[in-house]
Amino acid sequence: MAEGREGVVDLDLEKFCDRVNHDRLMARLASRIADKRLLKLIRGMLEAGVMTDGVVVSRWEGTPQGGPQSPLLANSVLDELDGELARRGLSFCR
16 A cells, blocks of 8 residues: 555455365365364365255355354464465454
C-alpha cells in the first residue's frame, strides 16, 4: 500500500470447509506428521462419502464439519493464509 493509506481486506470463509483441496491439505499435514497410519486415517475420513437424499455421494474436496477434527484441519489450511497475509505486511484477525 502507498504510504499513509490504510485499507481493509474482507475475506468470506463461509464455504471454506466445502472447498478444501484434499491433496493440498494432506501434503501440509504430511510435512508435520510422520505417522503414515494417522495420515491414512485422516485421508479416509476426508474421502468418506456423504449421504444426500438417501444416496452416498463421493467427496473429493472439503472437510467434515461439526466433528472434533474440523477446527484442526481448518486451522492447518488457514495457517497458510495467515502466513501469506503476514508476508504482505497486513494486519489481520480471524
